[in-house]
Amino acid sequence: MENRPRWMLIVLATAMLALASLALTACGDDDETSSDEAEVEVEQYPADTTMGKIQEAGEMNIGVKFDVPPFGFNNPQSGEVEGFDVDLGRYIAEQLGVEPVFREANSDNRIPLLVDGTIDMILSTMTITEERDLEIDFSEPYYVANGDVLVPTDSDIATLDDLNGNRVCTALGSTYQETIKKEAPDADLRLVDLYSQCLELIQTDAVDAVSTDNVILTGMVIQDDTLELLGLNYTEEPYGAGLPDGDAEFKAFVDESIQQYIDDGTWEENYETWVGQYIEEDQQQGPPEITLEEALKLFPL
């Protein structure tokens, strides 16, 4: 390369510096905007509890899904994560007077993220199971979903049995990975990382059906009306918040927050916003009545 004049170098360096500082200020802005909410009286917890540590850090890291409307999804218009799980996370963080920080946690990586401390809590459409309970603790159930099957409207699939011999998509690490193997042993299971990939696959006819929780599938029908739910409700999937194993104080705090969330009517309000308005009235549901103990028995080891 020939000798470039020195001023070009200077211009380049200045441009890069400007870009870098722009990126930095953009990050700074993020932090400021959210702290203008009214200060609520919150209880201060002792510094040696998980709640105390979160309060000291000033933020609570919550693992939610980024691609599963209406529970946790990145809204392209607002650029923020929204959904039923997100609202619950925000509510719990408010109880500690800290800012929630939402991190992406999908079916496969959420438990490792909690175990290694990257996140403080999982709220990612996670079914309570005994197997998962070995590694982490669960809160009391905060939602009950049902297993269902999504197919294109012109599909011949009408029952679980019809899944045999067909290509069925679900997420790696979800309860359905094993449920489908049990219910339809000859189904050609396609496991992907994200439910949004299942949507892509069924839209392009690369799979014949998607099976997972009805609320997740409803989110897909809202996006694409050439798809429909079979309404089989073949499993009961109580969702719990995932908490670090053996942290009884933190679990008591989260359980209490969830109970309050249900009691003060916020649950129903958010249910209507994210789920209720999209489904028939006779299919709508109230807050879960099932307890953690009963929920664990649904998915035994």
Add this chain to the structure above:
Amino acid sequence: MTELWGVLEEHLPEFSSGLWVTFRLVAASLVIAVVVGTLIAALRVAPSKWLNRIGGVYVETFRNVPLLVLLIIMFAGVRRAGIAIDPWVAGIAALGLYTAAYIAEALRSGVFAVGKGQIDAALSLGLTYPRTMRRIVLPQAVRTVIPALSSLVIAMIKNSAIVGASIVALPDLLKSSRQVASETAQTNEVFFWAAVGYLLLTVTATLAFRYLEQTYAIKR
């Protein structure tokens, strides 16, 4: 230690089927990569500007697009365009064509290592250009680049894991290992065996290339 062997024993069918999928994927992609890579290298060194350019466009396209993006285009993109491409075809084509770009560049550097005088001599003796390539230049070029090809093939074996993890969702070694890990929660043990599986393939490839090198390399 007992847990380590227990996981392998209990889930040997999943591990071996995953390894078999990865092996077939790598083997088929390698054939495509070598054939296409050689053709593109020939285009790039051909005595025609237009042929050079076609080769150049190929290399820059496939070398500058991340493999994951290539996989999405080849599978989801092609299917959206209305062509019902099979996951296997999409996975093999993407991995093969991607690696072909690198192999073409390695071969091209090998061709440049052959003295221009040899090409001039061959042409002036009346050999046609393709013949000069096939009989004089490529045999020497390939020998020169055997070590480089060895690295590329090892990289391809490891890149095959991206095919399984992408939307193409082939049940390869990594995918079936992750499936076992999510069912057993024995993450460390499961991924130890997954790593051993990939090592089996890469070490075999390394040994094969060492043999090729010892047999065919130009002694200097």
